[in-house]
Amino acid sequence: MRFSPLPRLVTITLGIFFLLATIAPLPFAIVLPGEAQNIFKGVITIKSTENYPATGRIDLMSIRVTNPDSWIFGPEIIYSWISSERSVYPKSAIFPPGTSSKEERKQAKAEMVSSQDKAIFAAVNYLQSNPKIMAPDSSSASEAESIGKERANKLETKNIEFKVKETGGPSGGLVFAIALVELLTERDILQGEHIAGTGTINSRGIVGGIGGINEKITSAQKVGATLFFAPVSNASEIANVPAGIKVITVATLAQAISYLEKSKK
Numbered sequence: 001m002r003f004s005p006l007p008r009l010v011t012i013t014l015g016i017f018f019l020l021a022t023i024a025p026l027p028f029a030i031v032l033p034g035e036a037q038n039i040f041k042g043v044i045t046i047k048s049t050e051n052y053p054a055t056g057r058i059d060l061m062s063i064r065v066t067n068p069d070s071w072i073f074g075p076e077i078i079y080s081w082i083s084s085e086r087s088v089y090p091k092s093a094i095f096p097p098g099t100s101s102k103e104e105r106k107q108a109k110a111e112m113v114s115s116q117d118k119a120i121f122a123a124v125n126y127l128q129s130n131p132k133i134m135a136p137d138s139s140s141a142s143e144a145e146s147i148g149k150e151r152a153n154k155l156e157t158k159n160i161e162f163k164v165k166e167t168g169g170p171s172g173g174l175v176f177a178i179a180l181v182e183l184l185t186e187r188d189i190l191q192g193e194h195i196a197g198t199g200t201i202n203s204r205g206i207v208g209g210i211g212g213i214n215e216k217i218t219s220a221q222k223v224g225a226t227l228f229f230a231p232v233s234n235a236s237e238i239a240n241v242p243a244g245i246k247v248i249t250v251a252t253l254a255q256a257i258s259y260l261e262k263s264k265k
Contacts, residue, residue, distance in 0.1 A: 029095070031087045031212050033219040034062030036196065037165055039179040045161045050151065051183045056190025058179045061198050061219055062167045063212035068095040068104055087215065108168025115169075116162045119176035121203035122253050126177070127184060128152040133257070136186045155184065171210040173201030174229060177253045178260075189260050196220035197229030197256070205253035209233035214240065221245040229256050 036059040037043060043060070068091065095104065127134055131148030132141075139147060160180065164172070175197045182189050198216050200208035210216075213234045220228050221242040230238060232251045241247050250256045 028088050029068075029091045030066045031215055032064045033215040033222075034064045034167070035165075036061055036219055036223045036225075037167070039175060040183075043162060043164055044176075044179060044183065045163065046183060047159045047161070049154070049156060049159045049184070052186050052188075054179075054182050054190060055188055055192045056182070057194045057225075058175050058182070058190070059194075059196035059220060059223060059225055060164070060167070060172045060175050061196055061216040062169075063215045063219075065212075067101040068099045069101045087212070105168065111170040112164060112168045112172065115171070115173040115200065116164075116176055118201050118203050119173045119180065120157045120160050122173070122177045122201050122205040123180035123184065124152075124155050124157055125203060126181060126205055126253050126257065127155060130254075130257075133181070133187060133189075133261075134185050151184075169210075170200045170208075171198045174199035174207050174231070174250075174253065174256065177201050177205065178229070178256055181253070181257055189257065193227060193260075194225050195227040195229070195260075196223075196225040199229065199231040199234075199250075201253060207231045207250055207252055207256075213237050217245065217247060218242060229259075 039058045039060055040054050127148075131152045132144040133148065134151040135144035135147040162176070178195075178197065196216075197220075198210050198213065200210060202208070209231045213230055214237070217228050217230070217238070221244055226245055228245055228247045230247055230249050232249045235249045238247060238249075248256075248259055250259070
């Protein structure tokens with residue numbers, strides 16, 4: 001059957017529609033993988049408190065998001081949908097209505113500082129609740145308890161400082177806390193392994209979900225991490241994990257530390 005050609009008016013209307021869809025700004029945001037920062041290289045400073053060098057590496061992961069003031073055009077959205085390393089979201093799903101870039105940067109910075117404070121309390125609370133981990137591996141059970149309690153009682157949160165590059169948000173809480181546990185214990189928990197992770201944390205060590213989970217896993221694999229800790233609440237979103245990296249979901253700081261200790265035995 002031969003199809004009749006579309007009327008000229010319909011053809012022109014469709015042409016205008018597709019042209020506008022291509023050049024008109026659209027209310028979407030694009031999420032891309034960000035950089036990895038090795039927390040053991042200048043990020044954490046511990047003063048006047050006994051601490052021990054780490055043999056492994058822990059990466060703080062980030063994502064890049066188009067800012068709330070920008071509008072995305074059709075070709076870029078199409079490219080981002082096709083790309084395996086980009087995700088497209090409605091702008092309203094990421095930024096509250098009316099949020100400016102300046103407000104977003106201010107909030108992200110405040111959330112980063114808060115995540116660091118919570119990570120310090122989470123790590124200290126964990127060590128004081130599990131003092132044996134602060135003793136050397138060679139200690140007997142009774143010695144470990146005594147040594148661990150003495151060291152844990154000397155911990156002071158005011159002696160810990162963070163200096164992070166230009167990144168914000170609350171998602172570094174879990175890896176900050178893991179890094180502090182590693183640095184404040186004589187026992188070598190990482191034993192040379194390169195790990196990464198993401199997740200919010202509160203002072204009790206409970207891990208919360210974040211955005212951009214798949215982009216962060218991809219970034220971690222690219223810089224050589226072989227283990228990635230993710231929040232349990234993000235488990236259903238994790239997809240297409242690249243070869244060479246293992247993803248472990250946790251609900252608490254204690255679960256992450258327990259996994260590291262058991263995997264080294």
